[in-house]
Amino acid sequence: MRKIVECVPNFSVGRDPDTIDAIAGAIKGVDGCRLLDVDPGYSTNRTVYTFVGDPESVIEGALAGARVARKMIDMRGHKGEHPRFGAMDVCPFIPVVGVTMDECVEISRRFAQKAADELAVPFYLYEQAAPAVYRCKLSDIRQGEYEGLAGKLEDPRWKPDFGPDTFVPEWGATATGARMFLIAYNVNLLATSNQAHRIALNLRETGRGEGSPGKLQNVQGMGWFVDEYDMAQVTVNLTDYKITPLHVVYEEVKKEAELLGLPVAGSEIVGLVPLESLLSAADYYIEKEGLFIYRENQKLRLAIERLGLNSIVPFRPEERIIEYITAEKPEEPLASMTTRAFIEEVASRSSAPGGGSVSAVCAAMGVGLGAMVAKLTYGVRKFENVQGHIQKVLPTLDSVTQQLIAMIDADTSAFNEFMDGLRMPQNTKEERRLRKEKMQNGLKTAIDVPLTTMRLGDLAWGPFEVIARYGNPASRSDTQVGAASLKSGIWGAYQNVLINMVDIEDGEYRQKTLEEAEKINQRAADKCDKVLSLLENRG
Structure with a gap:
């Protein structure tokens, strides 16, 4: 999993476009950093920058912005509505994806050390990175603001964590640390x-x-x-x-x-x-x-x-x-194809995409038809007496449809994982062990994907019964096709579970998985029959 850290430095400048743009340009110029937002305030005379990147990149991005501030901001003439005590007033690091709070604490310490050494200015650690409870809150560290900082630095209790403990008039001081999203x-x-x-x-x-x-x-x-x-x-x-x-x-x-x-x-x-x-x-x-x-x-x-x-x-x-x-755009080459292109790809001389992806398509289209009928019923005046029933099932049908679309490409990716193991060398005992382990894991993935398709499809049977009872009767055939397609999709996914289970050596996994898959497959057959029967009885 990739690691993403958010950094939100606040600089004491909101009325000088050249300085604001220069800081933004410095951050954007760091490889691996993505500047998301620049929010200047004239009355506050303060600009909030928001950028993300991997741990190393955000340190360099924050340092790049601090370098510009050191050259272009002079706190001796700064006034504004917002509390402040430094040119780079505060620089928090926030975990976003694949990063712990402890890691962000370490990131803030490394940034403070590098910036203090290079720029010769004082840095305080706050929030999760604070070394003592009494200097944990930003408001406590910043109390007295810039005007009271010179006196504060004379107090041993407020010795900076990094950098000089003497007053730097043009800079002031900076608080950096790790915190949750604010x-x-x-x-x-x-x-x-x-x-x-x-x-x-x-x-x-x-x-x-x-x-x-x-x-x-x-x-x-x-x-x-x-x-x-x-x-x-x-x-x-x-x-x-x-x-x-x-x-x-x-x-x-x-x-x-x-x-x-x-x-x-x-x-x-x-x-x-x-x-x-x-x-x-x-x-x-x-x-x-x-x-x-x-x-x-x-x-x-x-x-x-x-x-x-x-x-x-x-x-x-x-x-x-x-x-x-x-968010990164999902890699869904199959789901993004036109219908013609997908069918032609299935029909090509290649084992993937195969039955697993086609099963996911069948299940997704089946549930999608159920969602369509629900939407053609909801909000129609002559069906006002059944709106409560439709409201309960429409979100599930819509959500399951979207989740099943993702399974179209997931099935092919799972097969590729197994093939990667198959191609591994097997010249030594260790290589053969690693190859076997990779192939067994690939097979389990190749089983878990169609099993997930089955589980998702299984969630739609209750809503389908509701649609069969209360759905727009003009869409009866759509409900019938939807139920039959969902049943086929689940049955196809079940066959993929069975065929990949042949070479699985984990007996406990094998038994547990087969029992679950068999129950879902049987339930699909029973529920489909019930849905079709309900439709027939409605006339």
Whole structure:
């Protein structure tokens, strides 16, 4: 599995396009780094950069940006709404794919060491990388901001983790470390900065201090006025969006604003956001408003509209959701072919694609027909009395169809793994052992893939019975063909399980797998008969 780390350095510059562009160019120029977002703020005089890469690349990308900041940013004249104490104010590393938090801690330490040595500036470690509890929170490290840093550096308790312990006026200091995904989120208010800050104090976890906590856990916040928007904002950092989600913050701000007679004018996300956080918001509004929405893109549209994320600039999911940006296009050469090209490829003088891929196609098309009939029933006025039944099965039919499409190429890939083992050398005892091990693993993969096709197809029989009972009667033949195709797809996948099982030497695996496959295959035959019978009885 590839390793992806996210890095979100915040630089104390938001009003100088040349410096902003120079930092962006330096990061983009590092091989292995992909710059995802540059978000400058004039009032905050701060720019948030978001980029991803493998562990080595993100270190070099962060270092490249820091080099430019060292040359082009001078903190002695810096002013802005956002708390800050350094030219590169903060530089967190976040695990995204195939990377642990411990690895990100090590990445932050290596970056801090390299940057401090090269640039001769102080670095503090925070969050998961912090060496002591009292300097774990960024707010504690940055307390007093740039103006109080010279005095802070004289305190032995605040000696930097890397770099000089003397004040570097043009730079200040930098905090770097490892943390979970943080969402920077602003709710817009037609209000004053004092009113916005009053709401923030009521909501943020620390509240007003002195034993007076706020309503929301894992929320840092304050209020300010943004001149370029001509609006105030409750600006928050969600340090754990699973504990306090986006929609909870938004709804709580609305409640507080209503008490003060203030209008809320949408919200904005600064930088990137995890897909789960927006889907969670969508699920909240779906339940609250009694809606039926199951497709991911429609859920996102709902969340964007309800949270008012288009209020300042258009929110484009493909540019702002971390999973969408970092996703690699699936390798599906067979599933991406035209129908003619796929059939001709099957008919060619080659053993792959073969029966396994064709079985996946049959199952996918069968379930797809079931989804089609459900969609031709849902929302039609004369079928209003069965809408509840259709709503329960439509998401499953749609989802299983998509999952079965992926199995078309998975089957061919599994066969290729076995063939790679077959081609391995067998001149020595060790080579023969490795070859046998590779081939046995390849056979298990070649079994697990069609077995997965069977399992997925098996999920559709319950929904098919519902479609047979309540589906649009004008699509009766489509339901019949769908059920028969699904049965054929499962039967074909079963035959692939059997033929690849012949040379399996693991007796326990063999028995367990065959028992499961036989049950699914028999159930397919029984369920298909039942679906066809239901259709016949409807007349």
